[in-house]
Amino acid sequence: MGVKERKKMEKQMRRSQILDAARHLLFSEGIDHISISRISKASQLGVGTIYFYYKSKEDIFIALQEEGLDVLFSIIHQIHIQKKMAPDRKLIQIADAYYAFTRDHQAYFNIINYFLSSPKIFFNEAQKQHVDMAGSRILQVIQEIIHQGNASGCFAKADPKKFSIMFWGTLHGLIQFKKLEHTTLQNENIRQVYDYSVNKLVEIIQKKGE
Amino acid sequence: MGVKERKKMEKQMRRSQILDAARHLLFSEGIDHISISRISKASQLGVGTIYFYYKSKEDIFIALQEEGLDVLFSIIHQIHIQKKMAPDRKLIQIADAYYAFTRDHQAYFNIINYFLSSPKIFFNEAQKQHVDMAGSRILQVIQEIIHQGNASGCFAKADPKKFSIMFWGTLHGLIQFKKLEHTTLQNENIRQVYDYSVNKLVEIIQKKGE
Amino acid sequence: MGVKERKKMEKQMRRSQILDAARHLLFSEGIDHISISRISKASQLGVGTIYFYYKSKEDIFIALQEEGLDVLFSIIHQIHIQKKMAPDRKLIQIADAYYAFTRDHQAYFNIINYFLSSPKIFFNEAQKQHVDMAGSRILQVIQEIIHQGNASGCFAKADPKKFSIMFWGTLHGLIQFKKLEHTTLQNENIRQVYDYSVNKLVEIIQKKGE
Amino acid sequence: MGVKERKKMEKQMRRSQILDAARHLLFSEGIDHISISRISKASQLGVGTIYFYYKSKEDIFIALQEEGLDVLFSIIHQIHIQKKMAPDRKLIQIADAYYAFTRDHQAYFNIINYFLSSPKIFFNEAQKQHVDMAGSRILQVIQEIIHQGNASGCFAKADPKKFSIMFWGTLHGLIQFKKLEHTTLQNENIRQVYDYSVNKLVEIIQKKGE
DNA sequence: GATGAATGAGTCTTCATTCAT
DNA sequence: GATGAATGAAGACTCATTCAT
Numbered sequence: 001m002g003v004k005e006r007k008k009m010e011k012q013m014r015r016s017q018i019l020d021a022a023r024h025l026l027f028s029e030g031i032d033h034i035s036i037s038r039i040s041k042a043s044q045l046g047v048g049t050i051y052f053y054y055k056s057k058e059d060i061f062i063a064l065q066e067e068g069l070d071v072l073f074s075i076i077h078q079i080h081i082q083k084k085m086a087p088d089r090k091l092i093q094i095a096d097a098y099y100a101f102t103r104d105h106q107a108y109f110n111i112i113n114y115f116l117s118s119p120k121i122f123f124n125e126a127q128k129q130h131v132d133m134a135g136s137r138i139l140q141v142i143q144e145i146i147h148q149g150n151a152s153g154c155f156a157k158a159d160p161k162k163f164s165i166m167f168w169g170t171l172h173g174l175i176q177f178k179k180l181e182h183t184t185l186q187n188e189n190i191r192q193v194y195d196y197s198v199n200k201l202v203e204i205i206q207k208k209g210e
Numbered sequence: 211m212g213v214k215e216r217k218k219m220e221k222q223m224r225r226s227q228i229l230d231a232a233r234h235l236l237f238s239e240g241i242d243h244i245s246i247s248r249i250s251k252a253s254q255l256g257v258g259t260i261y262f263y264y265k266s267k268e269d270i271f272i273a274l275q276e277e278g279l280d281v282l283f284s285i286i287h288q289i290h291i292q293k294k295m296a297p298d299r300k301l302i303q304i305a306d307a308y309y310a311f312t313r314d315h316q317a318y319f320n321i322i323n324y325f326l327s328s329p330k331i332f333f334n335e336a337q338k339q340h341v342d343m344a345g346s347r348i349l350q351v352i353q354e355i356i357h358q359g360n361a362s363g364c365f366a367k368a369d370p371k372k373f374s375i376m377f378w379g380t381l382h383g384l385i386q387f388k389k390l391e392h393t394t395l396q397n398e399n400i401r402q403v404y405d406y407s408v409n410k411l412v413e414i415i416q417k418k419g420e
Numbered sequence: 421m422g423v424k425e426r427k428k429m430e431k432q433m434r435r436s437q438i439l440d441a442a443r444h445l446l447f448s449e450g451i452d453h454i455s456i457s458r459i460s461k462a463s464q465l466g467v468g469t470i471y472f473y474y475k476s477k478e479d480i481f482i483a484l485q486e487e488g489l490d491v492l493f494s495i496i497h498q499i500h501i502q503k504k505m506a507p508d509r510k511l512i513q514i515a516d517a518y519y520a521f522t523r524d525h526q527a528y529f530n531i532i533n534y535f536l537s538s539p540k541i542f543f544n545e546a547q548k549q550h551v552d553m554a555g556s557r558i559l560q561v562i563q564e565i566i567h568q569g570n571a572s573g574c575f576a577k578a579d580p581k582k583f584s585i586m587f588w589g590t591l592h593g594l595i596q597f598k599k600l601e602h603t604t605l606q607n608e609n610i611r612q613v614y615d616y617s618v619n620k621l622v623e624i625i626q627k628k629g630e
Numbered sequence: 631m632g633v634k635e636r637k638k639m640e641k642q643m644r645r646s647q648i649l650d651a652a653r654h655l656l657f658s659e660g661i662d663h664i665s666i667s668r669i670s671k672a673s674q675l676g677v678g679t680i681y682f683y684y685k686s687k688e689d690i691f692i693a694l695q696e697e698g699l700d701v702l703f704s705i706i707h708q709i710h711i712q713k714k715m716a717p718d719r720k721l722i723q724i725a726d727a728y729y730a731f732t733r734d735h736q737a738y739f740n741i742i743n744y745f746l747s748s749p750k751i752f753f754n755e756a757q758k759q760h761v762d763m764a765g766s767r768i769l770q771v772i773q774e775i776i777h778q779g780n781a782s783g784c785f786a787k788a789d790p791k792k793f794s795i796m797f798w799g800t801l802h803g804l805i806q807f808k809k810l811e812h813t814t815l816q817n818e819n820i821r822q823v824y825d826y827s828v829n830k831l832v833e834i835i836q837k838k839g840e
Numbered sequence: 841g842a843t844g845a846a847t848g849a850g851t852c853t854t855c856a857t858t859c860a861t
Numbered sequence: 862g863a864t865g866a867a868t869g870a871a872g873a874c875t876c877a878t879t880c881a882t
Contacts, residue, residue: 007861011866047868048855048869116327116389116390117326136393136394162406162407165387166407168387169384171383174379180326182338184345188371197376204414245875245877255842257844258879259842451749468862477857526749533749581816581818582823582826585804586827592806593798603762606766613796613799616792616793617792620834623834641845665873677848678845
């Protein structure tokens with residue numbers, strides 16, 4: 001019995017070992033310089049071994065993406081569970097946290113973005129499941145906050161699903177514009193625009209006239 | 211003098227010839243299948259010749275991106291110059307047009323997105339100039355519309371620069387979520403969310419109480 | 421004794437289990453996509469276990485080939501045992517049946533062909549035995565038919581051994597030309613040539629002047 | 631002008647260089663041990679260069695096959711142009727020559743067989759053309775011989791197309807049985823069977839009663 | 841100005857086999 | 862008896878770039 005469990009543990013460790021190497025490469029060299037053979041070297045494992053644990057390069061990216069989404073989720077979750085915080089305050093804090101996340105965990109952000117932007121990636125069913133779970137949890141938190149706000153009378157009966165997507169979409173879109181700060185955006189400080197937008201978004205659902 | 215001009219013309223024509231081939235590949239095969247040698251075959255020009263006119267593959271992509279932005283600009287410009295249309299109506303139409311553009315000119319959208327999302331691209335000064343000009347014109351149009359709305363009393367003194375960026379960022383962010391329609395977004399119809407968001411955005415700047 | 425027999429039975433069952441998986445792969449994915457690890461997955465057995473029961477991939481192919489030859493044999497045998505059928509009729513029916521076999525059991529045909537065509541396969545003694553038994557039974561049937569024909573006066577004292585090999589060789593050679601139907605054979609209908617040839621073959625041994 | 635021609639010559643030479651290496655490998659190591667990287671090493675050319683001259687491994691095989699068919703054709707052609715030889719004699723000599731060819735140029739035979747037997751190869755149009763030309767010339771010779779025989783009254787009005795295919799198919803099928811000589815064929819001397827069959831084939835078309 | 845031949849490192853992936861448990 | 866983790870060489874193919882002509 002103990003043997004089986006140990007085996008399982010070891011297997012899990014190998015997966016971690018591979019992911020560690022991949023993550024390291026992701027952080028140090030960027031997403032475009034990750035290749036199976038590099039991962040194999042970095043992890044001190046044979047190429048075949050990598051394929052034994054992950055059936056494609058994409059699978060490794062997905063695992064990494066999940067990691068990133070988990071990190072992001074836990075950050076956001078921390079904010080959400082602060083009982084005393086008002087819903088609108090929560091939204092603002094979440095937006096702040098997301099901005100920080102894209103700055104402090106750039107590699108994770110890049111990989112999440114990679115899947116979102118790349119025109120060629122189509123998840124298969126199993127992969128969809130994973131991404132779904134990881135990604136939708138974040139949206140769910142925002143939805144819950146809207147719900148709370150609606151219930152407490154703080155918000156003006158906004159559609160939680162639609163608004164949460166709009167909220168997240170706006171943040172995400174603006175983050176992408178970061179690199180245009182000094183070109184297209186004509187030195188408009190993106191951070192200020194970001195804050196401005198978050199305020200507007202919150203205004204949208206706040207009860208008017210109050 | 212005449213000789214010089216003719217030379218310049220010819221040079222411009224060669225550049226077009228190359229771009230035509232690249233564009234054709236972009237549309238027919240997708241961004242991932244563009245390679246210099248393919249462009250060379252498609253353009254009936256030698257590989258070396260391509261390198262004489264564009265110093266890297268990236269340069270070609272940039273030119274293509276500009277094209278895409280030009281197409282997009284002219285669509286938006288058409289809407290803008292309709293004198294009788296109200297500013298808020300214009301914003302809605304622009305949003306519609308952008309959605310259509312990302313659908314009907316997917317290849318252009320992908321290439322624009324490619325530069326926006328890819329973490330590795332850093333423009334040099336000359337490249338920045340180009341992208342700047344092409345991209346900022348679009349934002350400018352939106353800014354002008356806000357201005358008009360502010361002036362005509364239709365809008366409530368919104369910050370034209372900031373709001374236009376927010377507006378565009380929201381649209382762009384939501385478009386990116388298209389592929390999550392059936393996973394993370396849990397079958398929420400993205401088009402409906404898009405329309406919902408555009409309405410909210412317009413509401414933000416409309417004069418309240420009216 | 422009972423224990424030994426049970427062990428033997430179990431061993432036989434494991435071998436079947438493996439072969440079932442291999443056959444399934446052969447039929448569903450084609451001969452080029454059979455690998456030990458695929459067989460292992462399909463058979464729910466460990467890779468090592470496969471190697472315990474078959475000492476190489478080739479051994480499995482051989483077993484599969486035998487199966488194919490068995491199927492073919494039984495088809496041909498069915499024809500042979502029809503007491504009332506004339507020998508020349510039998511030959512024609514066998515030719516028909518072989519054509520159908522190569523069409524309807526392509527996977528089996530391919531594997532038989534694999535060993536016949538591949539220049540690298542050299543059977544060891546044990547393997548030879550197996551193939552011998554399976555393959556020669558078919559030729560034996562044809563030989564017997566020639567014998568019968570010779571005896572009954574239907575055939576003109578043809579050499580049973582030589583003629584049966586010629587007969588089979590012709591059929592086999594023509595089948596291989598199937599894929600040349602639209603190239604080298606210049607749209608000559610291979611099926612018609614096949615029938616034509618079978619008729620000629622039968623004529624060869626039929627008593628002349630009758 | 632001279633430059634262009636020299637370039638063309640050099641290009642042709644490179645193609646030969648590659649083919650030489652491939653042919654050498656084919657003869658010395660067998661068809662299964664030909665790989666692009668081996669060819670590249672053997673020809674002292676970069677891998678990319680190989681691909682510059684042949685767009686796939688298959689293309690090289692095809693060129694090699696053509697070579698083999700050319701060799702075979704010229705052998706058969708030599709026999710055909712012997713004006714004084716009777717048609718039936720020619721057929722017998724061609725059969726002999728084919729047997730010798732499969733013995734003396736085994737590598738070429740293997741490669742021809744490779745394409746004939748392999749279930750996975752499907753020629754594209756351009757490739758079909760090549761193989762067609764090379765392969766059909768051989769059949770054509772046989773057809774012409776039949777024609778001649780028919781015309782001279784030597785043969786009994788056999789269908790040239792059908793019979794030539796049957797003729798070739800029989801030879802080819804029997805050659806394949808070579809390796810079964812000591813197993814399935816039960817030590818029946820394949821060479822004798824081959825000769826026996828050729829005789830029978832010739833008898834088929836010879837005017838009867840003569 | 842224009843060409844296109846040459847490169848070779850790099851891509852992902854497969855696979856038969858072994859061996860410690 | 863049974864397992865399955867580990868391997869690493871090998872597979873075909875791509876590609877941006879250079880440079881002699």
